[in-house]
Amino acid sequence: MPNHYRSNSHISAQVRSACAKLTNQDLAQTVLTILTEQRFVGRLPHFTVQHLCHKFDLTARELSIALLPIAAAYSLAPISHFYVGAVAIGSSGNFYFGANMEFIDTGMQQTVHAEQSAIAHAWMQGETALEEISVNYAPCGHCRQFMNELNTAEGLIINLPQHENQRLSEYLPNSFGPKDLNINELLLTPRHHGFSLLNTEDLLIDTALEGINISHAPYSGAYAGVALETEDNFYFIGSYAENAAFNPSLPALQVAINHLILSGFELQNIKRAVLIEKKAEISQKVMAKQLLATLCKLPLQYLSID
Numbered sequence: 001m002p003n004h005y006r007s008n009s010h011i012s013a014q015v016r017s018a019c020a021k022l023t024n025q026d027l028a029q030t031v032l033t034i035l036t037e038q039r040f041v042g043r044l045p046h047f048t049v050q051h052l053c054h055k056f057d058l059t060a061r062e063l064s065i066a067l068l069p070i071a072a073a074y075s076l077a078p079i080s081h082f083y084v085g086a087v088a089i090g091s092s093g094n095f096y097f098g099a100n101m102e103f104i105d106t107g108m109q110q111t112v113h114a115e116q117s118a119i120a121h122a123w124m125q126g127e128t129a130l131e132e133i134s135v136n137y138a139p140c141g142h143c144r145q146f147m148n149e150l151n152t153a154e155g156l157i158i159n160l161p162q163h164e165n166q167r168l169s170e171y172l173p174n175s176f177g178p179k180d181l182n183i184n185e186l187l188l189t190p191r192h193h194g195f196s197l198l199n200t201e202d203l204l205i206d207t208a209l210e211g212i213n214i215s216h217a218p219y220s221g222a223y224a225g226v227a228l229e230t231e232d233n234f235y236f237i238g239s240y241a242e243n244a245a246f247n248p249s250l251p252a253l254q255v256a257i258n259h260l261i262l263s264g265f266e267l268q269n270i271k272r273a274v275l276i277e278k279k280a281e282i283s284q285k286v287m288a289k290q291l292l293a294t295l296c297k298l299p300l301q302y303l304s305i306d
Contacts, residue, residue, distance in 0.1 A: 011040050011074060011264055018073035024066065027056050031070060040264030042074055043125060046093030064089055064134040065161050067097075072136060074262055075099035075114070085136050088118035091129040091152075096122040097262055101254070105294045109247075110287065112254050115143040116241075117262070119150070119187075120250060123214075124237055124259045128190050134159035144172040146248040149216075149241070151186035153177065177244050178218070185218040187241055193223055195278065195305050205303070207235045208276045211252060212305070215239040219246070222280035226252040226288070228260055229272040236260040240284065253288040257295070267295050274301040 015035055022028035034048060035041070044052075044067075053063055064087040072085030079102045086098035098118025103110050112120075115133055122130060129152050138160060139147070147156060147168050156168040169175070178186060185191070193213045200206055204227045211225020219242050226238035238256025243249045252275065260270070275288050289300045 010266065011261070012036070014073040015040060015070060018069045022066070022069060024056070027052070027066060028070075030055070031067065035070075042071065042097030042121065042262040042264075044095040049093055049095055060089060060093070061132065061134070061159055061165070064095060064132070065159055067095070068134060068136040068161065071097040071118075072099055072114075074117075076101040076103075076261065078102055078104050084114035086114040086118040087134045088122045088127075088130050089132040089134070090122055090127040091131055092127060094122075094125070094127065096125060096127065098258075099262075101258060101261065103291060103294060106291055107287075110251075110254065110291050112250065112258055113140065113143045113146070115139055116146050116248075116250050117258050119147070120238075120241065120255045120258050121262045123188055123239070123241070124255060128188055130156065130188065132157040132159055132165075136161060138163075139171060142248050144168065145176075145245045146241075146243055146250070148172055148175050148177045149187040149243050149248075151189045153186075181219065181244055183218045183244065185216070187216050190214075191216075193278075195223070195276075197276075197303065197305070203235060204229045204272055204274050204301075205276070207237050208274045208303075211237045211239045211256070212276045212278065215241070215252065217242045217278075217280075219244065220280055220282050221278065222282045222284075223278040224252040224275065224284050226256040226273065226275050228256045228270050230260070230265055230269040231271050232269070234263075234265065234269075236263065236265075251284045251287065253284065253291060270296050270298060272301070273298060274303065276303045276305065278305050 019028040075083040084100040101112040207227035224240040241250040
Protein backbone atom coordinates (compact mmCIF):
# COMPACT_ATOMS: atom_id res chain seq x y z
CA MET A 1 0.00 0.00 0.00
CA PRO A 2 1.43 3.44 -0.89
CA ASN A 3 2.24 5.31 2.31
CA HIS A 4 0.02 8.35 1.80
CA TYR A 5 -0.78 8.55 5.48
CA ARG A 6 2.55 9.01 7.25
CA SER A 7 5.91 10.46 6.36
CA ASN A 8 7.54 7.89 8.65
CA SER A 9 7.19 4.14 8.86
CA HIS A 10 5.62 3.90 12.29
CA ILE A 11 3.58 5.95 14.75
CA SER A 12 6.52 5.86 17.14
CA ALA A 13 8.44 8.30 14.92
CA GLN A 14 5.50 10.73 14.91
CA VAL A 15 5.16 10.55 18.71
CA ARG A 16 8.90 11.09 19.25
CA SER A 17 8.79 14.11 16.97
CA ALA A 18 5.83 15.57 18.88
CA CYS A 19 7.54 14.97 22.23
CA ALA A 20 10.67 16.74 21.02
CA LYS A 21 8.62 19.92 20.44
CA LEU A 22 6.99 20.07 23.87
CA THR A 23 8.06 22.99 26.07
CA ASN A 24 8.36 20.81 29.17
CA GLN A 25 10.96 18.31 28.06
CA ASP A 26 11.00 16.45 31.39
CA LEU A 27 7.28 15.73 30.95
CA ALA A 28 7.79 14.88 27.27
CA GLN A 29 10.52 12.34 27.96
CA THR A 30 8.58 10.76 30.82
CA VAL A 31 5.48 10.35 28.65
CA LEU A 32 7.58 9.05 25.74
CA THR A 33 9.08 6.40 28.01
CA ILE A 34 5.59 5.36 29.16
CA LEU A 35 4.21 5.19 25.62
CA THR A 36 7.25 3.25 24.41
CA GLU A 37 6.81 0.69 27.19
CA GLN A 38 3.16 0.19 26.23
CA ARG A 39 3.92 -0.10 22.49
CA PHE A 40 2.47 3.35 21.73
CA VAL A 41 -1.06 2.58 22.81
CA GLY A 42 -2.60 6.05 23.09
CA ARG A 43 -4.09 5.56 26.54
CA LEU A 44 -2.88 6.49 30.00
CA PRO A 45 -4.34 4.52 32.95
CA HIS A 46 -5.63 6.56 35.89
CA PHE A 47 -2.67 5.62 38.10
CA THR A 48 -0.25 6.87 35.43
CA VAL A 49 -2.24 10.11 35.14
CA GLN A 50 -2.07 10.55 38.92
CA HIS A 51 1.68 9.88 38.90
CA LEU A 52 2.30 12.45 36.16
CA CYS A 53 0.09 15.05 37.85
CA HIS A 54 1.94 14.61 41.15
CA LYS A 55 5.41 14.57 39.56
CA PHE A 56 4.87 17.70 37.45
CA ASP A 57 2.45 19.55 39.75
CA LEU A 58 -0.40 19.56 37.23
CA THR A 59 -4.13 19.03 37.45
CA ALA A 60 -5.59 16.30 35.24
CA ARG A 61 -7.07 19.04 33.04
CA GLU A 62 -3.70 20.79 32.69
CA LEU A 63 -1.99 17.50 31.89
CA SER A 64 -4.54 16.63 29.22
CA ILE A 65 -3.95 19.97 27.49
CA ALA A 66 -0.17 19.53 27.69
CA LEU A 67 -0.50 16.15 25.98
CA LEU A 68 -2.57 17.38 23.01
CA PRO A 69 0.42 17.64 20.63
CA ILE A 70 1.23 14.00 21.39
CA ALA A 71 -2.36 12.95 20.73
CA ALA A 72 -2.25 14.86 17.43
CA ALA A 73 0.75 12.74 16.42
CA TYR A 74 -1.69 9.85 15.84
CA SER A 75 -3.49 11.90 13.17
CA LEU A 76 -3.85 10.72 9.57
CA ALA A 77 -4.35 13.88 7.52
CA PRO A 78 -3.16 13.31 3.93
CA ILE A 79 -5.77 15.74 2.57
CA SER A 80 -5.79 18.73 4.93
CA HIS A 81 -2.36 18.29 6.58
CA PHE A 82 -4.15 19.78 9.59
CA TYR A 83 -3.46 17.74 12.71
CA VAL A 84 -5.98 17.76 15.53
CA GLY A 85 -5.46 16.00 18.85
CA ALA A 86 -7.96 15.24 21.59
CA VAL A 87 -7.81 13.67 25.03
CA ALA A 88 -10.97 12.18 26.55
CA ILE A 89 -10.97 11.97 30.35
CA GLY A 90 -13.05 9.06 31.59
CA SER A 91 -14.90 8.82 34.88
CA SER A 92 -12.33 6.10 35.63
CA GLY A 93 -9.61 8.76 35.48
CA ASN A 94 -8.08 7.18 32.38
CA PHE A 95 -6.91 9.36 29.47
CA TYR A 96 -7.79 8.29 25.91
CA PHE A 97 -6.04 9.94 22.97
CA GLY A 98 -7.85 10.78 19.75
CA ALA A 99 -6.87 12.36 16.44
CA ASN A 100 -8.48 13.30 13.14
CA MET A 101 -8.33 10.68 10.38
CA GLU A 102 -8.78 11.34 6.67
CA PHE A 103 -8.84 8.80 3.87
CA ILE A 104 -7.92 9.47 0.25
CA ASP A 105 -9.73 8.09 -2.83
CA THR A 106 -13.05 8.03 -1.01
CA GLY A 107 -15.78 10.43 0.11
CA MET A 108 -15.21 13.13 2.70
CA GLN A 109 -18.00 11.51 4.75
CA GLN A 110 -15.59 8.73 5.74
CA THR A 111 -13.51 11.18 7.83
CA VAL A 112 -13.15 10.77 11.61
CA HIS A 113 -12.87 13.95 13.69
CA ALA A 114 -10.51 14.09 16.68
CA GLU A 115 -13.28 14.33 19.28
CA GLN A 116 -15.06 11.37 17.67
CA SER A 117 -11.76 9.51 17.68
CA ALA A 118 -11.12 10.04 21.40
CA ILE A 119 -14.70 9.10 22.30
CA ALA A 120 -14.68 5.97 20.13
CA HIS A 121 -11.29 5.00 21.54
CA ALA A 122 -12.57 5.31 25.11
CA TRP A 123 -15.69 3.32 24.19
CA MET A 124 -13.75 0.45 22.63
CA GLN A 125 -11.49 0.38 25.70
CA GLY A 126 -14.54 -0.19 27.90
CA GLU A 127 -15.01 3.30 29.34
CA THR A 128 -18.65 3.93 30.29
CA ALA A 129 -18.67 7.70 30.92
CA LEU A 130 -16.58 10.74 29.98
CA GLU A 131 -16.22 13.81 32.17
CA GLU A 132 -14.07 16.08 30.01
CA ILE A 133 -12.63 16.30 26.50
CA SER A 134 -9.58 18.41 25.75
CA VAL A 135 -8.86 19.40 22.14
CA ASN A 136 -6.29 21.68 20.53
CA TYR A 137 -8.87 23.48 18.35
CA ALA A 138 -12.46 24.51 19.09
CA PRO A 139 -14.92 21.71 18.25
CA CYS A 140 -16.73 22.07 14.93
CA GLY A 141 -20.51 21.80 14.78
CA HIS A 142 -20.25 18.16 13.63
CA CYS A 143 -18.32 17.23 16.78
CA ARG A 144 -20.54 19.21 19.10
CA GLN A 145 -23.50 17.27 17.77
CA PHE A 146 -21.62 13.95 18.09
CA MET A 147 -20.72 14.68 21.72
CA ASN A 148 -24.36 15.52 22.43
CA GLU A 149 -25.13 11.80 22.04
CA LEU A 150 -23.05 10.90 25.12
CA ASN A 151 -24.61 9.76 28.37
CA THR A 152 -22.72 12.60 30.10
CA ALA A 153 -23.49 15.30 27.50
CA GLU A 154 -25.30 17.57 29.98
CA GLY A 155 -22.25 17.94 32.22
CA LEU A 156 -19.42 17.35 29.71
CA ILE A 157 -16.58 19.90 29.94
CA ILE A 158 -14.65 20.99 26.84
CA ASN A 159 -11.08 22.17 27.44
CA LEU A 160 -9.07 24.24 24.96
CA PRO A 161 -5.51 25.58 25.28
CA GLN A 162 -5.46 29.17 26.54
CA HIS A 163 -9.25 29.31 26.66
CA GLU A 164 -11.88 29.25 29.37
CA ASN A 165 -13.22 25.76 30.02
CA GLN A 166 -16.88 25.47 29.08
CA ARG A 167 -19.66 22.91 29.16
CA LEU A 168 -20.79 21.33 25.91
CA SER A 169 -24.17 23.03 26.43
CA GLU A 170 -22.45 26.41 26.02
CA TYR A 171 -21.00 25.31 22.68
CA LEU A 172 -24.34 23.83 21.60
CA PRO A 173 -27.21 26.02 22.83
CA ASN A 174 -30.77 24.99 21.94
CA SER A 175 -29.42 21.55 21.08
CA PHE A 176 -31.19 18.73 19.30
CA GLY A 177 -30.51 15.27 20.71
CA PRO A 178 -31.83 11.88 21.76
CA LYS A 179 -34.45 13.27 24.13
CA ASP A 180 -36.09 15.15 21.25
CA LEU A 181 -36.74 11.78 19.61
CA ASN A 182 -37.81 10.09 22.88
CA ILE A 183 -34.61 8.01 22.94
CA ASN A 184 -33.21 6.99 26.31
CA GLU A 185 -30.36 4.82 24.98
CA LEU A 186 -27.24 7.02 25.12
CA LEU A 187 -23.72 6.56 23.80
CA LEU A 188 -21.24 4.81 26.15
CA THR A 189 -23.98 3.40 28.36
CA PRO A 190 -23.18 -0.33 28.72
CA ARG A 191 -25.46 -2.65 26.75
CA HIS A 192 -25.60 -6.09 25.15
CA HIS A 193 -28.07 -6.67 22.33
CA GLY A 194 -27.89 -10.47 22.46
CA PHE A 195 -27.00 -11.14 18.81
CA SER A 196 -25.35 -14.49 18.09
CA LEU A 197 -24.19 -16.76 15.29
CA LEU A 198 -23.96 -20.52 15.52
CA ASN A 199 -20.72 -22.48 15.22
CA THR A 200 -18.46 -19.65 14.09
CA GLU A 201 -15.21 -21.04 15.58
CA ASP A 202 -13.54 -17.88 14.30
CA LEU A 203 -12.10 -15.36 16.76
CA LEU A 204 -12.43 -12.55 14.23
CA ILE A 205 -16.17 -13.17 13.83
CA ASP A 206 -16.57 -13.52 17.59
CA THR A 207 -14.86 -10.14 18.02
CA ALA A 208 -17.18 -8.54 15.45
CA LEU A 209 -20.11 -10.03 17.39
CA GLU A 210 -18.87 -8.23 20.48
CA GLY A 211 -18.88 -5.07 18.38
CA ILE A 212 -22.45 -5.40 17.15
CA ASN A 213 -23.70 -6.31 20.62
CA ILE A 214 -22.48 -3.05 22.15
CA SER A 215 -23.24 -0.88 19.09
CA HIS A 216 -25.41 2.22 19.36
CA ALA A 217 -28.20 2.43 16.75
CA PRO A 218 -31.40 3.47 18.53
CA TYR A 219 -32.72 5.47 15.56
CA SER A 220 -32.44 2.94 12.73
CA GLY A 221 -31.93 -0.39 14.51
CA ALA A 222 -29.06 -1.00 12.06
CA TYR A 223 -26.69 -2.39 14.68
CA ALA A 224 -23.24 -3.15 13.32
CA GLY A 225 -19.86 -4.39 14.46
CA VAL A 226 -16.49 -4.75 12.79
CA ALA A 227 -13.36 -6.67 13.71
CA LEU A 228 -9.89 -6.31 12.21
CA GLU A 229 -7.09 -8.87 12.45
CA THR A 230 -3.44 -7.92 11.97
CA GLU A 231 -0.56 -9.91 10.55
CA ASP A 232 0.59 -10.54 14.14
CA ASN A 233 -2.85 -11.85 15.12
CA PHE A 234 -4.00 -8.87 17.14
CA TYR A 235 -7.73 -8.15 17.01
CA PHE A 236 -9.45 -4.76 17.06
CA ILE A 237 -13.14 -4.13 17.60
CA GLY A 238 -15.38 -1.44 16.16
CA SER A 239 -19.02 -0.60 16.91
CA TYR A 240 -21.45 1.63 15.06
CA ALA A 241 -22.18 4.92 16.88
CA GLU A 242 -25.41 6.47 15.60
CA ASN A 243 -26.44 10.09 16.17
CA ALA A 244 -29.78 11.83 16.57
CA ALA A 245 -28.83 14.15 13.69
CA PHE A 246 -27.87 11.11 11.54
CA ASN A 247 -24.92 12.61 9.60
CA PRO A 248 -22.44 12.72 12.52
CA SER A 249 -22.94 8.95 12.98
CA LEU A 250 -19.64 7.03 13.04
CA PRO A 251 -19.50 3.75 11.08
CA ALA A 252 -18.19 0.59 12.71
CA LEU A 253 -15.24 0.23 10.33
CA GLN A 254 -13.94 3.69 11.18
CA VAL A 255 -14.26 2.91 14.89
CA ALA A 256 -12.19 -0.27 14.39
CA ILE A 257 -9.56 1.54 12.28
CA ASN A 258 -9.38 4.25 14.93
CA HIS A 259 -8.92 1.59 17.62
CA LEU A 260 -6.09 0.00 15.62
CA ILE A 261 -4.24 3.29 14.94
CA LEU A 262 -4.50 4.44 18.55
CA SER A 263 -3.15 1.07 19.65
CA GLY A 264 0.11 1.79 17.81
CA PHE A 265 -0.57 -0.24 14.67
CA GLU A 266 -0.56 0.80 11.01
CA LEU A 267 -3.12 0.31 8.25
CA GLN A 268 -0.79 -2.03 6.39
CA ASN A 269 -0.85 -4.38 9.41
CA ILE A 270 -4.45 -5.41 8.61
CA LYS A 271 -4.86 -8.85 7.04
CA ARG A 272 -8.57 -9.62 7.60
CA ALA A 273 -11.73 -7.64 8.24
CA VAL A 274 -15.32 -8.63 8.95
CA LEU A 275 -18.52 -6.59 9.23
CA ILE A 276 -21.64 -7.98 10.92
CA GLU A 277 -24.91 -6.09 10.57
CA LYS A 278 -28.47 -6.43 11.74
CA LYS A 279 -30.74 -6.29 8.70
CA ALA A 280 -32.37 -2.86 8.57
CA GLU A 281 -33.30 -0.04 6.20
CA ILE A 282 -29.70 1.20 6.01
CA SER A 283 -26.40 -0.65 5.56
CA GLN A 284 -22.70 0.14 5.93
CA LYS A 285 -21.68 -2.70 3.61
CA VAL A 286 -20.95 -0.74 0.42
CA MET A 287 -19.07 2.11 2.13
CA ALA A 288 -17.08 -0.29 4.29
CA LYS A 289 -16.04 -2.41 1.30
CA GLN A 290 -14.97 0.66 -0.61
CA LEU A 291 -12.97 2.18 2.26
CA LEU A 292 -11.24 -1.08 3.11
CA ALA A 293 -10.26 -1.66 -0.53
CA THR A 294 -8.90 1.89 -0.69
CA LEU A 295 -6.86 1.54 2.51
CA CYS A 296 -5.31 -1.88 2.24
CA LYS A 297 -6.64 -3.66 -0.87
CA LEU A 298 -8.42 -6.28 1.21
CA PRO A 299 -11.87 -7.80 0.70
CA LEU A 300 -14.46 -7.35 3.42
CA GLN A 301 -16.05 -10.42 4.92
CA TYR A 302 -19.72 -9.65 5.46
CA LEU A 303 -22.35 -11.31 7.62
CA SER A 304 -25.97 -10.30 8.17
CA ILE A 305 -28.23 -11.13 11.10
CA ASP A 306 -32.02 -11.22 10.70
